[in-house]
Amino acid sequence: MVATAEIHPTAIISDGAVVGAGARVGPYCIVGPNVVLGEGVVLESHVVVGGHTTLGARCRVFPFASIGQPPQDMKYRGEPSRLVIGADTVMREHVTINPGTESGGMLTSIGERCLILAGAHVAHDCRLGNGVLLVNNVVLGGHVQVEDNAILGGGSAVHQYVRIGRHAFLGGMSGLEHDLIPFGMAIGNRARLAGLNIVGLKRHAFPREQIHALRKAYRMLFADEGTLAERVDDVARSFEDEALVQGVVAFLRSGGDRSVCTPLSAADA
Template structure:
């Protein structure tokens, strides 16, 4: 059912779905599951308790499922789960979870990871996320659906990147980025809303106008952020998109919320 090049090694116990194609000089571990139609082009190493969904395409020299880069890891039975229709380009590295993070790293469907990007242990990556070249996602991070991370961006451990957010290239992100936000710089600051992304994904002019107004209110100078969140919640009581941003802020995490740069800063 699967096509395996004679130079590749597939350990006994590996599960290969219908139509899997494994090119030359690949290695597939005993606990790996490759879904129907997966393709490993060449020189791909898939190890550990890794499950890859249907129709994933993995390019040369990707390392998927090997031991986490965490000195606290001591061989616990953690997993890496990757969804359907993902593209994993050259030199990408993805690690399974650790005991300190729930023993699981997960990646959603239809994600694209360009050359040299990295998904560390215990991360949660949503659906249709794009990592440009050399993006570095540290451990315990979460990335929402449709987020885009520009080339060379680095995300601090335990950070949250909201759905539909955009991270500029070479940004150093050390705080949580709200859904629909744009973060740029080192260290990154909030630089507005991802209007281009919203338009491309079919958000109406009225919804975009409401998000803009909510954004201005949330990051005004008056009051505390908590007070402004409650004010915006009252004004947009029945607006699901605005409440997605508010819920993200209320949920909180290990990092602070990324905010706009002070007007008095250079």
């Protein structure tokens, strides 16, 4: 179904595809039969959108991106898994995004207002929040979770099943194989925690008092004394009224398939 959309004569829109009002499909684009393009979506040119894929309103996809093609997973057997991308998300040239698999809940999801720059790859069963920025050539393995407003620097790679907390920052060319706490900053190969993302906190206008509380909590969490679980409990008790700190505590307590990214110790230096 195509409703008052602008379709270039060289584009191929499969029967069954839904193209929302005001959408624009440029030259040589291919849209599969189970695709839904929301209102005002723009496919610039030479874009392929396949699978059971939904692009939210005003998403914009640049040339040679491949969205919704089968997962790059040897266990995938053609099950009708989905890819859902939120409104106002931009995907630049040569971006690849795969739908989910049976082992990951049959869904890859990307939130609203994300910016995915040229050459980045989002693998099967990833979950991205709102406002996430993936700089050029970022690679996300399967089942990665990236929370709201996180930034991943150019050329960085994230191991499968890793979680990245909200407002976290991963430096360019880093290889991250452990969970990165909310508001944390990591860099290196393999990446280690390098403090808090203070620049990001300031850009998002978090109050100074909350930033100071996060700094104090960070020092407690990654001190040398006791176990991490003990330090998490200490921080939870010491900062009962600090919502940002409690968010970090919740992230650490919820756990995951990977261990937590920590700072480089004196013994490791």
